[in-house]
Amino acid sequence: MRYLLTGLTFAALCAGQAFGQAMFRGDAAHSGVYPGGALRELHGVKWRFPTGDRIVGSPVWSDGVIYFGSDDNSVYAVDAVTGREHWKFATRGPVPCTPAISGGLVYFESYDGHFYAVEAQSGHLKWKFATGGERRFEAKGIHGFQPKNQTIPDPFDLFLSSPVVAIGAVYFGSGDGNVYALDAATGDLRWKFATGDVVHASPAFADGVIYIGSWDSYFYAIDAATGKEKWKFHAGEDPVMHNQVGFQSSPTVVDGVVYTGCRDANLYALDAATGKEKWKFYNNGSWVIVSPVVADGKVIFATSDSSLFHVLDAATGKPVYQQPTKGYVFSSPAVAGGVAYYGVFNGTLQARDLSNGRLLWQYQTETAKQNANWAFTSDGSMNGGFLFRSTWREAPIVSADIQFSNGIIVSSPLVVDKVLYVGATDGYLYALD
Numbered sequence: 001m002r003y004l005l006t007g008l009t010f011a012a013l014c015a016g017q018a019f020g021q022a023m024f025r026g027d028a029a030h031s032g033v034y035p036g037g038a039l040r041e042l043h044g045v046k047w048r049f050p051t052g053d054r055i056v057g058s059p060v061w062s063d064g065v066i067y068f069g070s071d072d073n074s075v076y077a078v079d080a081v082t083g084r085e086h087w088k089f090a091t092r093g094p095v096p097c098t099p100a101i102s103g104g105l106v107y108f109e110s111y112d113g114h115f116y117a118v119e120a121q122s123g124h125l126k127w128k129f130a131t132g133g134e135r136r137f138e139a140k141g142i143h144g145f146q147p148k149n150q151t152i153p154d155p156f157d158l159f160l161s162s163p164v165v166a167i168g169a170v171y172f173g174s175g176d177g178n179v180y181a182l183d184a185a186t187g188d189l190r191w192k193f194a195t196g197d198v199v200h201a202s203p204a205f206a207d208g209v210i211y212i213g214s215w216d217s218y219f220y221a222i223d224a225a226t227g228k229e230k231w232k233f234h235a236g237e238d239p240v241m242h243n244q245v246g247f248q249s250s251p252t253v254v255d256g257v258v259y260t261g262c263r264d265a266n267l268y269a270l271d272a273a274t275g276k277e278k279w280k281f282y283n284n285g286s287w288v289i290v291s292p293v294v295a296d297g298k299v300i301f302a303t304s305d306s307s308l309f310h311v312l313d314a315a316t317g318k319p320v321y322q323q324p325t326k327g328y329v330f331s332s333p334a335v336a337g338g339v340a341y342y343g344v345f346n347g348t349l350q351a352r353d354l355s356n357g358r359l360l361w362q363y364q365t366e367t368a369k370q371n372a373n374w375a376f377t378s379d380g381s382m383n384g385g386f387l388f389r390s391t392w393r394e395a396p397i398v399s400a401d402i403q404f405s406n407g408i409i410v411s412s413p414l415v416v417d418k419v420l421y422v423g424a425t426d427g428y429l430y431a432l433d
Contacts, residue, residue, distance in 0.1 A: 022060040022067075023100035024162035025291060025332060025412065028205040029253040032293040034415040038337025039351065039433065042361040046419060046431040047083030051076065054404060055423025056096035056158050058332075058412040062120065066414075066421055067106055068429055069095030075108055075116075076429075077123060080416065083431060087123030091116065093134070098162035098202070098412075100170065103184060107163045107170050109134075115163075115172060115180070117187060127187035132176030134160070137198045137215045139242035155401075156289075157215075157248070158330065158410060162202035164210075167224060171210050173199025179212055179220070181227060191227030195220065202250035202291075204258070206272065211258050213247020219260060219268075221275060231275035236264025244285065250332070254294040257314075261288025267301055267310075269317060279317035281310075291332040291412070293340070300340055300354065302329035307381075309342075309352060323357040325350065326381040331422075332412040341420060343409025346380055347371075349422055349432070367407025367426040 025032040052072030059068040061080060069075045071094035077086040093111030100107045105117045105126055113133040117126040136157040141148030161173035170184045175198045181190040196216030203212040209230060213219040217237055221230040238244040249261030257278060258270045265285050269278040286306035293300040298320060299312040307327055311320040331343030339360065340352045347368020351360040404425045411423035420432040 022062045023102075023164055024058060024060070024098040024202050024250065025252070025334070028164050028166050030202070030204045030250055030291055031252055031254065032291065032332060032334055033295055034334060034336040036336055036415065037418050038339040039341075039415070039418045039420060040339060040353075040360055042351070042363055043433055046433045048431070049076070049078050049083045049085070049429040051427045051429070053094070053427055054425035055411055055427060055429055056425070057160070057162065057423065058098040059414045059421045059423060059429060060099055060101055061414055061416045061421070062101040065120070066429070067099045067101060067120070068423060069097055069099060069108055070423075070427070071096055072427070073110070073112075075099060075106065075118070077106075077120070078429070080419070080421075080431075089116075089118050089123045089125070095160070096158060097160035100163040100165050102165040102170075105184070107165065107184075109160045109163065109172055109174070111160065115182065115187075117170075117184075129180075129182055129187045129189070131174045131180065132178065134175035135198065136175070137200070137246060141240075142242045144241050144243070157198070157200060159200055159248070161200050162250070164203050164205050166205040167208070169224070171203045171205065171224070173201060173203065173212055173214070175200065177214070179203065179210065179222060181210075181224070193220070193222050193227050193229070197246070201247050204251045204253050206253035209272070211251045211253060211272070213249065213251070213260060213262070215246035215248075217245050217247070217264070219247055219251075219258075219270065219275075221272070233268075233270055233275045233277070235262045235266065235268070238264070248287070248289050250291040252292055252294060254314075259292045259294060259299055259314075261290060261292060261301060263287045263289075267292060267299070267312070267317075269299075269314070281312055281317045281319075283308075289330045290342070293333050293335050295335050295354070298354070300333050300335065302333065302342055304328040304330065309340075309350075309357065311354065311357065321357045323352065323359070326379065327408075330410040334413040334415050336415040341413040341415065343411060343413065343422060343424075345403060345408045345410075347407045347409065347424070348380075349409055349413065349420070349430075363432055365407035365409070365424050365426055365428070365430075367405075367424070371406045
């Protein structure tokens with residue numbers, strides 16, 4: 001299968017690998033398509049690197065080094081071949097985002113309310129910027145939790161915004177409701193753009209425009225140079241349970257179309273110039289948390305509650321096929337050589353042949369295997385009756401913590417030279433070959 005990757009995107013990917021530039025899903029447009037061959041057979045674990053808490057964000061590769069954040073309040077640089085630590089940089093809060101690498105600097109945000117730039121070779125602080133502070137999306141009686149009049153943080157708001165670097169600036173969203181543009185060299189504020197709620201989606205950049213969604217249920221196109229709004233698109237609302245609401249998915253931009261998922265259970269295709277809806281695909285109430293991939297005229301994504309891997313026609317949004325994943329999917333697919341890779345809430349990393357959706361292989365974390373007798377059913381599906389057994393007093397925290405303690409994979413895979421790098425909530429970064 002041949003994949004339609006524009007010359008500009010492919011050049012950006014290759015230049016990133018040669019000159020030390022990398023970011024969430026490979027490039028500024030978040031294509032999620034990686035050059036090189038596919039890992040059609042899994043041989044084993046090349047290495048795994050331990051941290052002190054869960055890994056939610058995704059790793060990036062630059063000049064033979066893997067960079068990633070952990071909820072142990074740190075960002076790590078480890079050797080891609082050996083898994084040996086080069087350096088560790090400590091913040092005062094979890095780092096559940098994907099770093100961006102450009103110009104010899106590593107950029108990332110922390111739950112301590114600061115955005116950081118550190119030197120890629122040494123891990124020394126270059127500069128940091130204070131936002132208005134971080135918080136999770138919250139609402140009264142969210143997801144039907146009791147008491148209905150109490151404001152409760154959303155336990156499934158897992159990620160911080162992953163930065164994108166372009167035209168000399170670094171862009172990211174914040175829990176203070178703003179989208180920021182900082183000078184990439186100095187950290188000076190260029191502009192900030194206010195939305196109506198938390199912004200934890202990651203921005204995509206294409207043709208001088210920043211594309212990003214907010215928990216206010218609007219998706220925005222912002223002039224990257226000036227911070228002025230070009231257009232905005234309003235998705236679904238859910239004023240009662242606040243369940244089917246908000247953009248948690250990060251967009252990808254391909255051939256003048258923006259593709260993004262939404263918690264209103266739709267995957268949207270929007271005209272990049274005007275914001276006009278080209279089509280939408282409804283997922284029967286199931287969130288679309290992942291960032292979609294567009295390859296060979298197909299849109300590739302997966303869902304949470306319905307636990308399905310989907311392939312749609314990119315021009316029309318019509319379904320091509322779907323396959324069960326046996327667990328929620330928050331991990332955005334990565335595509336290389338005709339194979340899609342993504343993580344699942346049952347603790348597996350799955351590899352599927354994109355020509356027919358066939359499962360080629362799957363790897364399950366040791367923690368997930370150890371908990372399999374109670375956390376999953378006999379066929380490997382999530383044991384919903386157990387995982388959601390908590391009382392009304394405990395449900396917002398306990399049910400989520402039980403799930404996240406099972407070595408699940410919400411990190412999005414990185415593919416470099418037929419090696420897969422991915423984090424898990426057991427606190428390990430895995431290298432699979």
